[in-house]
Amino acid sequence: MTRMLGSDAVLRSLEAEGVEVMFGIPGGAILPTYDAIARGTAVRHVLARHEQGAGHMAEGYARASGRVGVALATSGPGATNLVTAIADAWMDSTPIVCITGQVRSDLIGTDAFQETDATGITMPVVKHSWLVQDARDLPQAIKSAFHVARTGRPGPVLVDIAKDAQEGELNFSYPDEVDLPGWRPPTRVHERQVHEAAKAIAESKQPIIYAGGGVINAEASAELLALVEAARLPAVVTLMGKGCLPDSHPLNYGAPGMHGSKYANWALNKSDLIIAVGTRFDDRVTGKVSAFAPGAKVIHFDIDAAEVGKIREAEIPVVGPLKLALSQLTRDVKALEADRPADRSAWHAQLEEWRALYPYKYRKADGILKPQTVVERLRDLTAEREGDVVWTTGVGQHQMWAMQYLQCEKPRTFITSGGLGTMGYGVPAAVGAKAARPDATVVCIDGDGCFQMTCQELATAALERLPIVVVIVNNGWLGMVRQWQELFYAERYAETHLTKQVPDYAQLAEALGGAGFMVDSEDDLDSTLQAALDCGRTAVVDARVDPNENCYPMVPAGAASVDILELPDELEDTERIMG
Ligand SMILES: Cc1ncc(C[n+]2csc(CCOP(=O)(O)OP(=O)(O)O)c2C)c(N)n1
DSSP: OEEEHHHHHHHHHHHHOOOOOOOOOOOGHHHHHHHHHHHOSEEEEEEEHHHHHHHHHHHHHHHHHHSOOOEOOTTTTTHHHHHHHHHHHHHTTEEEEEEEEOOOGGTTTTTTTTTTHHHHHHHHOOOOEEEOSSGGGHHHHHHHHHHHHHHSSSOEEEEEEEHHHHSEEEEEOOOSSSTTTTOOOOOOOOOOHHHHHHHHHHEEEEEEEEEHHHHTTTTHHHHHHHHHTTTTOOOOOOOTTTSOOOOOTTTBOOOOOSSSSSSHHHHHHHHHHEESSOOOOOOHHHHGGGGGTOOOOOEESSSOGGGGTTTSSSSSSEOOHHEEEHHHHHHHHHHHHHHOOOHHHHHHHHHHHHHHHOOOOOOOOOOOOOHHHHHHHHHHHGGGGGGGGGEEEHHHHHHHHHHHOOOOTTTTSSOOSSSOTTTOOOHHHHHHHHOOOTTEEEEEEEEEHHHHHTTTTHHHHHHHTOEEEEEEEEEEEHHHHHHHHHHEEEEEEEOOOOOOOSSHHHHHHTTTTSEEEESSSSSSSSHHHHHHHOSSSSSEEEEOOOTTTOOSOOOOOOOOOOOBBBSSSSSSOOOOOOO
């Protein structure tokens, strides 16, 4: 036991958790803890430029490393600026611990300067939160926060610490155990359910694995691959799951959903058995639920019982850790296959036929740089760095093109905001990913709209020596919204035009301490991208692309996902809009 201040106890606790880096911005109510940082800590602090950025950095760190990300902020506006990142982490099951300062305990509830009810505001989007008003409670609260964030289904946790608790004294010792009677995530799976699942697979003629981000969170990629190969089971992989099964694997049919391929959507919808693994039947995947995969039985593997049967009834629910569940399933599937190997050649042939018939495609046009070409060239230019590239994205068309055209062979290499769809996620998530993987090339594929939401974090990247490469797919529009206006609102383009020229992104990059590049032709594309990738500094490529390009295929919102629209033959109904 060592006598110390609460603020020092915060840092000793983070050190005891093995935290390497925290992202934050100081302010009045968290100042005692920043003063403790000045006294010394093994934890690196990265000074963000906006708390939302700090939160997304913590998320990017967590997603790239598999460890808990940490963000720090002051009370009031500091805490409210973190809310978007907390909600994002909640939707995408990303483990982060946010530590916020709170006004002194005797001022709580008085509308004191910079007082907001941080635990109240975040209540619906945290796994749990603590409001600490006594220094002596800090070690147990922080220990519990990390435990809750990382165990079971991961997610965000908030520890809000009154200023006087940071200034108070305690006898510090970091607890070995947590005492949380209400938090008992499953640690095993039901053998009989797993066996039922294996039997259903053995009987199925047209099975499909539907794998999601939960596989990555559970570090269960190797087990998924073993299952796929044990019985030659084809798989589709969601946006959040990208990388959990190598994109190059012949049985990986890629992403289903609103902008997934027609063949992946058909594979899912026309199967007779869906083996859902760490995924949640999100509306962007199912489309109209009542029309989704009408002939399929469902096996649903998830660590979170609340997800099973939430959207689609599961005939065979299996709740528990995926790593364990999948390895037991593979064992049982292999045993059944050894007795009676299944012949699914007709299904495999059908899937291959669809894949050949409906590849992702777009039309090139003379003298116009296509956004898909930018993503394809980035993919090819970085191919030899395979596994050492971490991609992040913003939200919009560019995100969907990244999903369609990037090739991810390993988990934790594709980091995107799936559930909340948070514009502005890409740049700070890249900074966090770079802190987690300093030797990797971290590339953010961003939209011009998204970039403008959090581009100030380029200064963080530049000054904290966390160089990232940002490629802005600059179509001059809030492109995805423009696409909806074109297709569903009779081309009434209300408030979606940004212009390609303002701001001048290359100059903005320079102003924020990075290197700026601009390219507007396919001829110069490779050399420009290569220069940015090789410059060793934080770099921004302003890639000026066709403003008219739409992202296909597309399931219109509310439609059945089997009725996915392919790239139209003609573009004649739409007049070309201004760049
Ligand atoms: C914070 C936030 N505000 C608004 C939206 C709605 N929205 C979704 S995509 C999009 C357009 C994104 O534009 P841009 O970053 O230029 O990407 P593009 O679609 O053109 O590739 C908007 C406004 C959102 N997802 N997030």
